[in-house]
Amino acid sequence: MSEQCCGSHNKKNIKEESCCSSGSSASVTNEAVAKETGCCSSSETNISEPADSCCASSEEAATPLMNQTKSCCSSDSQTNEGSAAESMNFRVYGMDCPACAKTIEKGIGSLQGIRDVQVNYGTARMQVTAESAAAFEPVQNELKKLGYTAEQMNEKRNLKTYTVEGMDCGSCAKTIENHMRLNTSVQSVNVNFSTGKMKIEHTNSSDEIIKEVSKVGFKAALDSSRSSNQPSPSVKSNENGWFIFSGVLIAMGFAGSFLGIHPLLSSFLYAFAMIISGYKPVKSAFYSIKSRSLDMNVLMSAAAIGAALIGEWLEGATVVWLFALGNLLQNKSIEQTRNSIRNLMDLAPPEAWIKNGADLVKKPVEEISIGEVIFVKPGDKIPLDGEVVKGESSVNQAPITGESIPVDKEAGDTVFAGTINEHGTLEIRVTKLTEDTTIAKIIHLVEEAQEQKAPTEAFIDKFASIYTPVVFVIALLLMILPPLAGFGTWGDWFYKGLELLVIACPCALVISTPVAIVSAIGNAAKNGILIKGGTFLEKAGAITAIAFDKTGTLTEGKPKVSKVEVLEGTEEELLSIALTLETYSTHPIAKAIADYVKSKGIPSQEGDSYSNIVGKGVQATVEGITYYAGNLALFKDMNPSLEQVSKRVMDLQNEGKTIVLIGTDQKLMGLIAVSDTIRESTTSAMKTLTENGIRETVMLTGDNTGTAKMIASEANITRYFAELLPEDKVNAIKKLQNEGYKVAMVGDGINDAPALAASDLGIAMGGAGTDTVMETADIVLMADNLDKLPHTIKLSRKALAIIKQNIWFSIIIKVIALALIFPGWLTLWMAVLSDTGAALIVILNALRLLRVKE
Secondary structure, eight states: OTTTSSOOTTSOOOOGGGSOOTTSBOOOOOHHHHHHHOTTOSTTSOOBOOGGGOOOOHHHHTSOTTOOOSOSSSOHHHHHHHTTOEEEEEEEEOOOSHHHHHHHHHHHHTSTTEEEEEEETTTTEEEEEESSGGGGTTHHHHHHHHTOEEEEOOTTSOEEEEEEEOOOSHHHHHHHHHHHHTSTTEEEEEEETTTTEEEEEESSOHHHHHHHHHHTTOEEEEOOTTSOOSOOHHHHHHHHHHHHHHHHHHHHHHHHHHHTOOHHHHHHHHHHHHHHHHHHHHHHHHHHHHTTOOOHHHHHHHHHHHHHHTTOHHHHHHHHHHHHHHHHHHHHHHHHHHHHHHHHHTSSOSEEEEEETTEEEEEEGGGOOTTOEEEEOTTOBOOSOEEEEEOOEEEEOHHHHOOSSOEEEOTTOEEOTTOEEOSSOEEEEEOSOGGGSHHHHHHHHHHHHHHSOOHHHHHHHHHHHHHHHHHHHHHHHHHHHHHHTTSSOHHHHHHHHHHHHHHTOOHHHHHHTHHHHHHHHHHHHHTTEEEOOHHHHHHHHTOOEEEEEIIIIIEEEEEEEEEEEESSSOHHHHHHHHHHHHTTOOSHHHHHHHHHHHHTTOOOOOOEEEEEETTTEEEEEETTEEEEEEOHHHHHHHOOOOHHHHHHHHHHHHTTOEEEEEEOSSOEEEEEEEEEEEOHHHHHHHHHHHHTTOOEEEEEOSSOHHHHHHHHHHTTOSEEEOSOOHHHHHHHHHHHHHTTOOEEEEEOSSTTHHHHHHSSEEEEEOGGGOHHHHHHOSEEESSSSSTTHHHHHHHHHHHHHHHHHHHHHHHHHHHHHHHHHTTTOOOHHHHHIIIIIHHHHHHHHHHGGGGOOO
16 A cells, blocks of 8 residues: 555555645545545554645645646656646446456556646546647547547537437447547547437537537437427327328238238338438438448338348338337337436526515526525425525425425525425525536436446447447358358348348347436435445445444534433432533533533522532532533542442443533432433344345444444444444454455444545545535445445345346347247247337336335
């Protein structure tokens, strides 16, 4: 680790955040950084580095993760050179394992003018440092040669997002990309089939881009979070009308063969139907070939035209019509997954009420500034994040956190855009602009997550890119070689070759993973869970042990009074004196006692001569008598009789409670036990996790063994590690991994950074209240409790199961179809059904993930 973090001067540069500040000790507070660099994630790592091995100042260490322009660990000469260097960041697509990152680093690093390359597999990001801007030009071409694609991430780019309708397979996205890259006005383009989005940098107009996309057979529209992405009803009805008309023509031609109609008329009807249904795929096939793509449109068009050439008009027409039907049904099904995110966009209203003189007027949220006060009426959605300045109400936060129970809000409380004000009118001071609200960040992060390929998806895409051209060549050889060798007729083998062409496109296989991942991530987002990508979804599905930080995760993290024991007098007298003593103290335990007494409605007494006794407690005079509140050591100094309470205090302390004794220098009135209480959701969550296949639930705590044992028993934890220092938690994680477990770590997302980095999966709680947590963890539970964790594991396991089902089903269908070709049992229309039908079944199976409930 020491070699990786702030190592010798001849090592490669590493990111500033991964280094410790010069001459001082630095805390790792960002899991993304810890995961990316591996820095300071082991208890064996010395996180305090000497000044000569780490050159970053504290200001440099605060530089944002992907915007650094120099390294922190280079020698002086390197630092001087680095001052003239330029840095550029890319998002890389196609990596399916950490070895890919190393391949890219070596490949790009060999280019002339490139000084340093850092590729992070987990975040799919690449940072390139070069001598000049010109050195960046060959980077993307070199990536393509290596088998990957990338998009530049610098904010100054004129990158626009379009929604694309009509894609039913990953090969469609590839066709659009290849076609757009032939346009000299396009600098970069990335099309994501799963989300139906195209991100493109271009110098020409948006209308020209939309026109270019339409040439390939798809519809594009400039993306707007406030506008519907659906095509106009008239366009859809026209398409459906022509589709139905072509089906009627085929039915008429088929019926005519039984009614004695001349065969030429039937063939004419079939040909007319082929032209109507086949115009779009043939047009798309033309541009696919032009852009050197081999997608389903090419294969299906070749099969249909080939059928017509050998006089199989009914077969050809049926093939094209079934292909159109399959696309129609697939598009309709896939839109359901894409709508899971579009529905999130509609949560926050587009307008807000503000005061204009004596009247309330509506104003677009885009025009509202930070600090303005908005009014939210009962039953309305809150349009922007803010702080309540006046009013009380219950707010339904389910759209953000997934919590079903409304949360009471009053002046000083934070509220989120998209949540629902249920009762009273609220006046809210805006704290975030519309593009920075929590719901906007959720949408952005979810869309980013859906665009990242999971390892399984990336592998299948690579497999498909090899499988399709290989089968295409085999189909051509099948048409030519057997009849040349004298085996059968040209017509028979040509027909078999056409069947193989239809089977050559692995649509169902390619679509099996992305639709499942998009559906699962959409379901999670709707339930207050952020899964940062398919990689982490797959990891969550394979987890066998979950480790929890105790304070603030399993417990509330706030001390509360758990027991009151009276030794002399009444409980009311004891609590009244306790309130008097603790009212002016700022200690968390004092505040917990004061809040408890106030909640009982017991008043304090008149006191004076308040004094703090350092390390022991407080004192005050009430009606001429000096009272004390403090620990056992305080009262031992005054020598009151402690025989009856000393053992009791020790017993309670062994249960993890902090004891405050109340009394005078002559007698003890009683004791108050304060402890960090277990969250209400903890016990039920642990039970459900065990039911969902988690073999070990583990607590990591700095408490003594007795306390840890008691809390573990109360919380249904199967195992615990006690008396841990922060760095010891990493060793506990590694111990579990060495025992063969796939370990997830659940913490608050910041303080537990080393343990989160060492685990196989980092899960953070309370994302709705902390932007840092939302940005850094692999999975974020938006609510500040564990209620959603079992659903996360259940959903991930379900997603993995469905992905496996889809993959095996797709493969088996292809094998069966291939086996039926040679006996002559397979027809062209059956081959089409085996492809489009299988793809549709795979999609419908994946859509079940949208309906998985807690």
